[in-house]
Amino acid sequence: MQASNRLLDFPKPVFSMLWQFMQRFNYELAVLSRFFIAIVGGYFFTAVSVSLLSVVVPASKVDAVLLSVSASILIYALVFIYSFYLQSLKTVWISILLSIAVQFFILSLMKGWL
Numbered sequence: 001m002q003a004s005n006r007l008l009d010f011p012k013p014v015f016s017m018l019w020q021f022m023q024r025f026n027y028e029l030a031v032l033s034r035f036f037i038a039i040v041g042g043y044f045f046t047a048v049s050v051s052l053l054s055v056v057v058p059a060s061k062v063d064a065v066l067l068s069v070s071a072s073i074l075i076y077a078l079v080f081i082y083s084f085y086l087q088s089l090k091t092v093w094i095s096i097l098l099s100i101a102v103q104f105f106i107l108s109l110m111k112g113w114l
Contacts (some may be wrong), residue, residue, distance in 0.1 A: 036091065041096045042079035044054050046072050048103045055110050 036079035054061075079096065079105050108114045 032091055033089060037093055037096055038080045038083035041093075041100070042076050042083070045079050045096055045100050045103075046076040048100055048107065049075050052103050052107045052110075055107065 050068040052074045053071060054064045057064040057067055059067070083092050083096065086095075107113075
């Protein structure tokens, strides 16, 4: 009877350590995912925003491009901050990817690509 109790007690620390490892791994994966969407998603968001802004600004082509390139630093910083501001990782991914798609669709319509 005592031997069977010892066998049942043995896996508890192993499962506990595995559970702690998985929780830590999930946290590190979530942080890595936030950095990925902040860096790569922020780059694409900024690129599409700059392209759209240079088409929309009612100024000469040179001035519109200079203004949009100057604004790109602010846009990229705001996307980076936004990706760590929200608690829900799913909301961050969906909102950034959806806004990239909408901006690209508007840019495509304005440039006559569609």
